Amino acid sequence: MSGPRSRNKKQQSTKRVNEKQLKRERDVKELQELERQIRDFDPKDVTAFSELPISKFTSVGLKQSHFTTMTDIQKASIPVALKGKDVLGAAKTGSGKTLAFLIPLLEALYRNQWTQHDGLGALVISPTRELAIQIFDVLRKIGRAHSFSAGLVIGGKDVQVERDRISRLNILVCTPGRMLQHMDQAAGFEMGNLKMLVLDEADRILDMGFRKTIDAIVQHLPKHRQTLLFSATQTRSVADLARLSLSPNAAEYISAHEKASSSTPTNLQQYYVITPLPDKLDTLFGFLKTHLKAKILVFASSSKQVRYMFEAFKTLHPGIPLMHLHGRQKQTARIDVTDRFAESRYACLFCTDIAARGLDFPSVDWVVQIDAPEDAETYIHRVGRTARFDSSGRALLLLTPSEQEGMQAKLVAKKVPIEKITIKESKKRSIRADLQALCFRNPEIKYLAQKAFISYCKSIFIQKDKSIFKFAELPAEEFAESLGLPGAPRIKFLSSQRSKELKNASQLNLSVDSESEDASEDRGKSQTKETVRTKYDRMFERRNQNVLSQHYMNLIKDEDATARKPDEDEDDGFMSVKRRDHELSDSSASEADTEQRDRNSRPVTTTEIDNAPVSNRQAKAALSKKAMLKYKQNPTKLLFDDEGKPHAIYEFEDEEDFKKHGKAEEQKTEFINREEQRMREVDMVDKAIAKEKRKEKKRKHRERERLAEKDDVSDGYDEEGMEGSEVDDVPIGGGKRKKWFEEEGRAKRAKADVVEIDQPKTLEDLEALSLSLLNQ
Numbered sequence: 001m002s003g004p005r006s007r008n009k010k011q012q013s014t015k016r017v018n019e020k021q022l023k024r025e026r027d028v029k030e031l032q033e034l035e036r037q038i039r040d041f042d043p044k045d046v047t048a049f050s051e052l053p054i055s056k057f058t059s060v061g062l063k064q065s066h067f068t069t070m071t072d073i074q075k076a077s078i079p080v081a082l083k084g085k086d087v088l089g090a091a092k093t094g095s096g097k098t099l100a101f102l103i104p105l106l107e108a109l110y111r112n113q114w115t116q117h118d119g120l121g122a123l124v125i126s127p128t129r130e131l132a133i134q135i136f137d138v139l140r141k142i143g144r145a146h147s148f149s150a151g152l153v154i155g156g157k158d159v160q161v162e163r164d165r166i167s168r169l170n171i172l173v174c175t176p177g178r179m180l181q182h183m184d185q186a187a188g189f190e191m192g193n194l195k196m197l198v199l200d201e202a203d204r205i206l207d208m209g210f211r212k213t214i215d216a217i218v219q220h221l222p223k224h225r226q227t228l229l230f231s232a233t234q235t236r237s238v239a240d241l242a243r244l245s246l247s248p249n250a251a252e253y254i255s256a257h258e259k260a261s262s263s264t265p266t267n268l269q270q271y272y273v274i275t276p277l278p279d280k281l282d283t284l285f286g287f288l289k290t291h292l293k294a295k296i297l298v299f300a301s302s303s304k305q306v307r308y309m310f311e312a313f314k315t316l317h318p319g320i321p322l323m324h325l326h327g328r329q330k331q332t333a334r335i336d337v338t339d340r341f342a343e344s345r346y347a348c349l350f351c352t353d354i355a356a357r358g359l360d361f362p363s364v365d366w367v368v369q370i371d372a373p374e375d376a377e378t379y380i381h382r383v384g385r386t387a388r389f390d391s392s393g394r395a396l397l398l399l400t401p402s403e404q405e406g407m408q409a410k411l412v413a414k415k416v417p418i419e420k421i422t423i424k425e426s427k428k429r430s431i432r433a434d435l436q437a438l439c440f441r442n443p444e445i446k447y448l449a450q451k452a453f454i455s456y457c458k459s460i461f462i463q464k465d466k467s468i469f470k471f472a473e474l475p476a477e478e479f480a481e482s483l484g485l486p487g488a489p490r491i492k493f494l495s496s497q498r499s500k501e502l503k504n505a506s507q508l509n510l511s512v513d514s515e516s517e518d519a520s521e522d523r524g525k526s527q528t529k530e531t532v533r534t535k536y537d538r539m540f541e542r543r544n545q546n547v548l549s550q551h552y553m554n555l556i557k558d559e560d561a562t563a564r565k566p567d568e569d570e571d572d573g574f575m576s577v578k579r580r581d582h583e584l585s586d587s588s589a590s591e592a593d594t595e596q597r598d599r600n601s602r603p604v605t606t607t608e609i610d611n612a613p614v615s616n617r618q619a620k621a622a623l624s625k626k627a628m629l630k631y632k633q634n635p636t637k638l639l640f641d642d643e644g645k646p647h648a649i650y651e652f653e654d655e656e657d658f659k660k661h662g663k664a665e666e667q668k669t670e671f672i673n674r675e676e677q678r679m680r681e682v683d684m685v686d687k688a689i690a691k692e693k694r695k696e697k698k699r700k701h702r703e704r705e706r707l708a709e710k711d712d713v714s715d716g717y718d719e720e721g722m723e724g725s726e727v728d729d730v731p732i733g734g735g736k737r738k739k740w741f742e743e744e745g746r747a748k749r750a751k752a753d754v755v756e757i758d759q760p761k762t763l764e765d766l767e768a769l770s771l772s773l774l775n776q
């Protein structure tokens with residue numbers, strides 16, 4: 001029965017098939033033309049993105065994100081990367097390196113006609129979660145018209161939830177530890193097709209802290225791929241490149257500002273001021289009081305310093321909104337702070353080096369380094385948070401008298417133009433008395449002050465560059481006083497040689513003072529100096545654990561929780577001292593965990609410090625537990641036979657019976673052969689079943705994709721409707737092409753399911769969107 005209606009339907013379907021065929025032919029021609037343009041492309045005098053031989057989809061994304069003119073590094077590196085070469089890109093901070101690798105990445109997948117079925121095509125690795133989120137954000141913006149799916153793998157979330165999503169993504173932006181965890185755990189996570197690997201902040205990612213993790217990730221990747229490495233302080237180490245299977249001869253080293261007279265942005269003014277350690281907080285407080293209408297980043301050496309400064313300054317009300325960011329915070333808090341600071345006009349953010357690299361906060365006026373950076377590279381990255389792109393900025397470094405000479409020499413050698421300044425007497429403001437009163441009133445602040453003191457001293461002790469960081473010259477007593485403490489807590493270090501013997505025993509004391517770590521609490525007992533003690537001294541000395549407030553308990557709980565949870569970041573206790581290898585078995589821990597390990601990279605085994613009993617009570621408890629163990633016998637496992645009689649797992653056969661079966665050696669060989677044969681058979685069966693399961697899974701996956709594709713076409717969506725449109729009219733989210741990042745493609749297809757978030761701001765937003773797409 002072929003009525004006019006079915007004839008009509010048939011005609012429509014034939015028309016659609018023809019149109020599809022035509023479109024495919026046009027696409028092929030376009031691609032061939034693009035390849036030809038790239039081959040013939042002469043990058044000389046090219047300044048606009050529109051002059052680049054790139055797809056209309058990327059052009060649309062760039063245009064809609066208001067990127068029109070290329071920066072130096074973009075002009076130099078994009079054409080080379082488009083030709084498929086490996087690139088080592090170096091350029092000053094804030095000079096646009098992110099686009100320099102994201103544009104070639106999108107183009108590589110486009111030119112390979114990447115589809116959902118092709119799996120993972122590009123991997124971008126970033127050293128911190130915050131930077132990964134930022135890169136992902138830029139990718140979403142400039143890739144909005146493409147049809148690829150992209151995701152973030154940065155930890156801080158349930159592994160299973162992440163795992164379920166990533167197997168379907170084409171582009172992943174990740175942090176190393178979490179990525180490796182997925183690669184190791186997720187069977188069927190296909191990396192074999194990968195076309196491009198990008199390392200942002202490559203020198204950091206390739207240094208010792210991430211070394212084993214990166215090597216293990218690279219092992220999972222195909223050798224034949226394009227690799228792009230970018231940083232403001234680039235590695236040129238042949239060994240590093242070899243680890244990534246890069247040939248130094250084949251890779252292009254592109255340094256956009258190699259001939260420049262400075263390694264920092266030209267519109268950045270840099271100053272340093274000599275401040276004795278005990279005066280640092282006064283100087284900082286005075287600085288904040290005189291810069292209330294500014295956006296300021298303050299870098300300190302450890303998360304404990306950051307927490308102390310934040311909590312203490314908050315109570316002193318300097319008159320500017322205060323925030324803090326460090327790796328011991330929960331991921332949600334980190335994202336919240338990052339967003340709030342980005343949006344603030346005037347604010348001061350205390351932070352550790354987790355904010356030193358790559359973060360693009362808009363309009364930062366000042367970068368203040370209250371603690372000296374571990375090396376000149378870290379200095380360059382820290383100050384690079386201001387004066388980004390074409391804006392200007394200022395940076396102030398506080399150096400103690402003993403650090404001045406060494407640090408200045410290092411900065412000059414790295415072409416950092418920095419000027420010495422002094423602070424006007426009239427602008428100085430002492431807050432020492434306020435801090436002492438605060439510690440006296442508030443045990444939680446006192447606790448934080450003790451922690452800050454200890455972590456600062458440790459950070460100096462473990463620093464590699466002894467020409468700058470001189471532990472022996474620390475004015476411990478005065479420093480402790482400046483934090484509001486009545487005396488310097490004692491610090492215990494383990495020497496590497498003796499650490500094993502000394503575990504659980506007395507510790508080698510490289511103390512800065514004779515006071516105990518429990519600060520003044522034990523002072524009464526241990527005090528050797530005959531000094532006149534005031535009422536306040538006595539109050540400071542009292543044991544105050546049982547008068548701790550809820551907040552104080554939370555602080556401690558928070559730390560414990562962080563210590564226990566490997567998934568939570570711990571940027572460190574200390575100033576980042578790189579270069580310690582860590583075991584792969586730990587790589588499942590988060591990136592900041594890696595940061596933690598890599599920072600604590602000196603012979604001082606900080607874990608031992610942390611694990612050692614800190615009080616007599618703890619030591620006793622540990623001892624008594626150990627003592628109790630003596631009385632516990634090892635458990636024995638028994639098997640029960642059909643009659644309910646217990647037997648040991650292994651029971652010896654009667655010797656005579658055994659001999660009847662032949663010689664012992666022969667029986668042994670026979671047994672081994674028999675078992676081997678059995679194992680082989682079982683193994684073959686297992687493998688066959690596993691293979692079958694994988695096949696079935698893939699088949700189902702493809703089937704689902706095909707059905708989804710069919711639905712798209714039969715909905716009258718996309719392809720045809722878009723075909724005649726001008727490039728500029730391509731709807732955001734790739735209405736024409738099937739899917740873009742999570743939310744957008746979905747938003748077009750299934751209005752009922754639209755997740756109403758225009759600009760996802762938090763990780764949760766992004767993940768909600770991803771989830772909603774994938775669940776569709």
Ligand SMILES: Nc1ncnc2c1ncn2[C@@H]1O[C@H](COP(=O)(O)OP(=O)(O)OP(=O)(O)O)[C@@H](O)[C@H]1O
Binds near residue numbers: 067069070099384385
């Ligand atoms: N071609 C361009 N036109 C206008 N703005 C740009 C361009 N390229 C980059 N930008 C802007 O410049 C800022 C810095 O870019 P980006 O974060 O990529 O710098 P970077 O070189 O990676 O810095 P860092 O070394 O600190 O990581 C961003 O706000 C970005 O939007």
